[in-house]
Amino acid sequence: MLINFLSAVQGYRGGMNQAELSFDEQLTNIAQIISDIDSFDNRELPEMVSETLAYQIWTKEGELQERTHNAPVELLTHLENGFNFANFSNYRWRTYALFDEHHQHWVLLAQRMDIRYAMADRIIVESIMPIVIGIPVTGLIIWFFVGRGLSPLYKLANQLHKKHVEDLSPLKLDNPPQELAQVLQSVNQLMQRLSDSVTREKRFASDAAHELRTPISILKIHLHNLLHEHPEITAETAEFQSSLSRLEHLVDQILALYRCAPDQFIAKFEMIDLYKIAQDVIAQQYQSIEQKQQSIELLGDAVKIKASPFAIETLLQNLLSNAIKYSPEGSELRISTGIKNAQAILCVEDSGPGIIKENRAKVFERFYRATDEMPIQAANAESSPVTGCGLGLAIVQNIAQQHHAKIELSDSSFVSGLAVTVVFSGVDE
Amino acid sequence: MQLLLVEDDPSLASGLQRALQNEGFAVNHVATGQHALQVVKTETPDIVILDLGLPDIDGLDVLKNIRKQQAALPVLLLTARDTLDDKVAGLDTGADDYLAKPFDMPELLARLRVLERRLGTAQSNDISIGHVSLSTTSHEVIADGVELVLSKREYMLLKALMENAGKVQTRNSLESKLYSWDDEIASNALEVHIHNLRKKLGADYIKTVRGVGYTVKKV
DSSP, X not given: OHHHHHHHHHHHHHHHXXXXXXXXXXXXXXXXXXXXXXXXXXXXXXXXXXXXXXXXXXXXXXXXXXXXXXXXXSOSSOSSSEEEEEEETTEEEEEEEEEETTTTEEEEEEEEHHHHHHHHHHHHHHHHHHHHHHHHHHHHHHHHHHHHHHHHHHHHHHHHHHOOTTOOOOOOOSSOOHHHHHHHHHXXXXXXXXXXXXXXXXXXXXXXXXXXXXXXXXXXXXXXXXXXXXXXXXXXXXXXXXXXXXXXXXXXXXXXXXXXSTTTOOOOOEEXXXXXXXXXXXXXXXXXXXXXXXXXXXXXXXXXXXXXXXXXXXXXXXXXXXXXXXXXXXXXEEEXXXXXXXXXXXXXEOOSOOOXXXXXXXXXXXXXXHHHHSOHHXXXXXXXXXXXXXXXXXXXXXXXXXXTOEEEEEEOSSSSOEEEEEEESOOOO | OEEEEEOSOHHHHHHHHHHHHHTTOEEEEESSHHHHHHHHHHSXXXXXXXXXXXXXXXXXXXXXXXXXXXXXXXXXXXXSOOSHHHHHHHHHTTOSEEEESSOOHHHHHHHHHHHHHHHTOOSOOEEEETTXXXXXXXXXXXXXXXXXXXXXXXXXXXXXXXXXXXXXXXXXXXXXXXXXXXXXXXXXXXXXXXXXXXXXXXXXXEEEETTTEEEEOOO
């Protein structure tokens, strides 16, 4: 734009110079013509021209022979062949002196400078004007069409921007231009490949589940039959039984961890009631509680949040099974739900040894077990060995992250024990 | 009681067959969906135990086909898939129950007994827990040798608790078993029935799990 403008200015100046030259040439021609016309009467110039032109004819002896009415009576310029400038009749004039050898007289011709400028200016402006107006108009047109041309690109960028992390569906554009169609096709092919590989991985998890679960089922059923037919070997198979339970638990937890990992798990969020889920989870695990003669209570009211029911159930299953595991026989457990500072709260309290403050951050690491840190006598004091696989709280952490929930560890309200509180950011009344 | 076991894994099938035979069931075993449908057509069993992961036909399709032939035949699904969606899909397709692998044998037996009682053909229709025994055919309830007089709802409540002895029944699940959709339920109706049952059975027989529901302890 600026360059265009500068070249227009340059063109204007060049044009003015050119016009000057052609006006000067015109003056010489007119001077010649005036000089050549014999009769003075015929020397009358057209009215229009006469206003802007003036001339005098001087004899060689220095006598004014003739002049136009607008020319002064004195010499209007030096008697010297060529161009010059002069001021008279309140104007500035361009003058031209010509000595005619044939007639032996001087022709002094003058043309008004302002008229020359005005005419030159008009000619040049008229020739430049279309360009000067044209540039911004062209700019607008270019802007409009480039904008239009790029609009599919903006739409594409917008779609990409809005895309959810786990949304691998193809991008859609109506009538994309040819160049963009290629990009679109490549991006969609990439999406497709990514989506396929995610599906394959999920498929792998479910295949692995089947592959691992069936052999465990087989071990269990044959152990059951063995015990049924040979009840006398119960003591010998106790280790077998407990290892099998550990294996079963580990497989479950690995699959749960995999399914609940943020990048794998496409949560279907819906309105759920934390209190009701707590009821269900307690009911599911009641047999383990009963086995350890522990007592459990659920306090609080219905708390509705938007969450994945499967994930929240898994979260609570893990917290409760930890609470059962780490609390001694005959002790108390408590789950409570509620709303505090407009945030939904889910809290699981146990009567176990608790976790000292310094170790509280560590428990969220995979394969960390609280018993690893426990003093030996405390670990031995447990009536039954604690058989965790160390994945429980890592799963809990994953699920909490997906729900933008915080996990706080503190002392339980019982004599000893840990309180795990999950604080959800939003609550729906 | 004739069971049809549809399971493609030979080792699991043989173990299950033996365990079920030990419990007094007659067990027929097939390894493919095709076979299963044939057997259901020709010598209809009393209960089908169906593994969803079959080599030839998807288990849910086998279930659909069984339903077309035998609308009332009880089917218990056995599967390694255990997500909530799978469960819902299984029960929607018409399964009577759903058990995820790896399962405990006592759990499988308990569920088979519930299906058996539903058929009304069980050899023993009595559930006996502690000092109370309940007959699902004659609806008699005997505590310490004395027959009790129970209202219909009290009987249904006790049966639900005894059938699931050792487990907690949530208030919601008990209420849905006792009342149909259009029944008005007074907010304390359940407590009233429990209170009456405790007067007849002794205060400790039904235990309250605070905030959750009720349970009868398994002996």
